[in-house]
Amino acid sequence: MAKWLALVLCAVLGLSLAHAKEAAPAADDPALEARMQRIAVELRCLVCQNQTIADSPAGLSDDLRRDIREQLQRGATDEQVVQYMTERYGDFIRYRPAVKGSTVALWVGPLVLLVGGVGVLVFALRRRAKLAPDRFEPDAEDDEAAEGAR
Amino acid sequence: MKSLRFIIPLAIFLVLVGFLAAGLKLDPRAVPSPLIGKPAPAFTLPRLDDPATQVPRDAMLGKAWVLNVWASWCGPCRDEHPHIVAFARSKQAPLIGLNYKDKRDDAQAWLKQLGNPYDLSLQDLDGRVGINFGVYGVPETFVIDKAGVIRFKHVGPMTPEVLQTRIVPLLKELNG
Numbered sequence: 001m002a003k004w005l006a007l008v009l010c011a012v013l014g015l016s017l018a019h020a021k022e023a024a025p026a027a028d029d030p031a032l033e034a035r036m037q038r039i040a041v042e043l044r045c046l047v048c049q050n051q052t053i054a055d056s057p058a059g060l061s062d063d064l065r066r067d068i069r070e071q072l073q074r075g076a077t078d079e080q081v082v083q084y085m086t087e088r089y090g091d092f093i094r095y096r097p098a099v100k101g102s103t104v105a106l107w108v109g110p111l112v113l114l115v116g117g118v119g120v121l122v123f124a125l126r127r128r129a130k131l132a133p134d135r136f137e138p139d140a141e142d143d144e145a146a147e148g149a150r
Numbered sequence: 151m152k153s154l155r156f157i158i159p160l161a162i163f164l165v166l167v168g169f170l171a172a173g174l175k176l177d178p179r180a181v182p183s184p185l186i187g188k189p190a191p192a193f194t195l196p197r198l199d200d201p202a203t204q205v206p207r208d209a210m211l212g213k214a215w216v217l218n219v220w221a222s223w224c225g226p227c228r229d230e231h232p233h234i235v236a237f238a239r240s241k242q243a244p245l246i247g248l249n250y251k252d253k254r255d256d257a258q259a260w261l262k263q264l265g266n267p268y269d270l271s272l273q274d275l276d277g278r279v280g281i282n283f284g285v286y287g288v289p290e291t292f293v294i295d296k297a298g299v300i301r302f303k304h305v306g307p308m309t310p311e312v313l314q315t316r317i318v319p320l321l322k323e324l325n326g
Contacts, residue, residue: 046181046286059251060286063277088284090184 036068039081044093052095183284183303190217190294191282198249198257198271205272207298214324215244216317217292218268218308219280221252222260224288230307231264237313238267243293243321247271250280250288293317295324 040054040061047058053065064085071081085093097103185191194206218234220227238245247268249257254273261271274280283292286305293302302320304312 049178060277060281063281067278067281087184088281089286090182090284092181 032069032072035072035078036065039068039078040065042082042095043085044095046089046093180305181286183300185284185300186303188300189298190292190300191279193272193274193279193282195248195272195274195279198247198254198261198273201254201273205270210244210246210294211298212296213244214293214295214321215246216321217246217248217283217294219248219250219283219285219288219290219292221250221288222256223252224250226307227289228264230289230309231267233308233310233313235265235267236310237308237317238269240318242318243325244269248279248283249273250285251275251277291317293320293324 037054041052043053043064045051045053045056045058045061047060048056051058051061053061053068067084068081071084076084082094086098091097091103097106099107190207192207194204197203197205216237234245245268247270249271251274257271257273261268272279277285283290284303289307291304291308292300295301301324302316304316
């Protein structure tokens, strides 16, 4: 048991050490590093497409994080950095695509579906409320009672 | 009116099936490049065989050319290599290799072992030029026209189909 615990502890420590190593540049300028992180979590890693550039261990993400850092050091705004990435990798790199002609369906679609669904539901309920009781099938409980009687 | 009640769900179902069927044919990894139709990013890179010589982008102006991004560490580059060699033999356009984030010795050994199809290989040691070209999965292949505008991009290993149906006709058009 103690052996296992020691092993787990080693693993955890090792992990945190590995993390500490990866985040080394943070020591130079924590504020810049935080800004870089904030931008990187909004960008998709194109090598492993379900991870952000902040999370991804891929070489390309390393390079892109370096690029973001350098641009911020040169005084670029967050928008300029995202613009720079979009110019190279397209809208796909953004987890939150810009609202424009080709992405309108993406932004408005779910709302349209929700409003439409609620509309259909209200319509159906109103219609049912007006129906006479004998238009409905008996409740399940009645069915069971009927079956018990059989 | 009564029959409509049954047709509507069926119609919705069929539309959905249509969308899903079309979705199956799409490649979720294919990212449309925003660089198509734009000038190739500027670069000045050292030659792989002669690092002291720097080659600027504009050295290629005036002819349509093909840029193939490769690396010795890249497995799929090995797969596409025979097709790239066959294309280079056909002498349809200058073929420039962009040796992406590679070690010089490894890259040269790779070319020596498998054969060198490139008129010229340029070294992008830190991957910065690759980023400017929107490279995210080596190998990638670009066709660039006489004016230096990117006209076509293929991500992943080159296939004879893409060469025959896309790149060769495009080069004919660009050179015509």
